[in-house]
Amino acid sequence: MKRNCFDWPGTALLWVAAAMALLLVLAMIFEVFSRYVLNAPTLWAFDISYMLNGAMFILGCAYALKIDAHVRIDFLASRLKPAVQRWINGLFYLLLFAPILGALTWTAGKRTWHAFVTGEVEHVSPWAPLIWPFYSALAIGLAALTLQVLVDAYRYFTDQKQPSGGMPE
16 A cells, blocks of 8 residues: 555654653652652642543544554444445445544634633643643544544545455555
8 A cells, every 4th residue: 555645644643642651651650659659649640641641542543543453343344345345434434434523623623722712721620730732632633533534435435445454455
């Protein structure tokens, strides 16, 4: 399969998510040390952990779709011819999955902008961090996933991607 300009965002975001995983590990090590050795737990550890976990998850979704690392329930479709499976997948991606993800991306983008403009903070937390960086990671991850869905739909329609997740030689 030849690569094109649409292949790099998912991979780039995967590396960002990997860096976030390292930050999460370091933050949790510091929290454990601070709590049990210094007897002074941090205010920010819980917020950092859920924000980094959520961001890592959504930023890795486009790459997971790209390499078909997701669970697929296809006990009915697997009985069809590969060409029919490709068209079903392409239509599903294009007519159902992409519009839903597009709407979620738009909503996440609007929420991010609103949080940025208003200086919105997480009200449940005693630390009260700004929430727009977390929202922006969600919006970027959803946008990359939407783009990957459109690319995969195109690849299904043009016989560049097989329904089993394999790529033709």
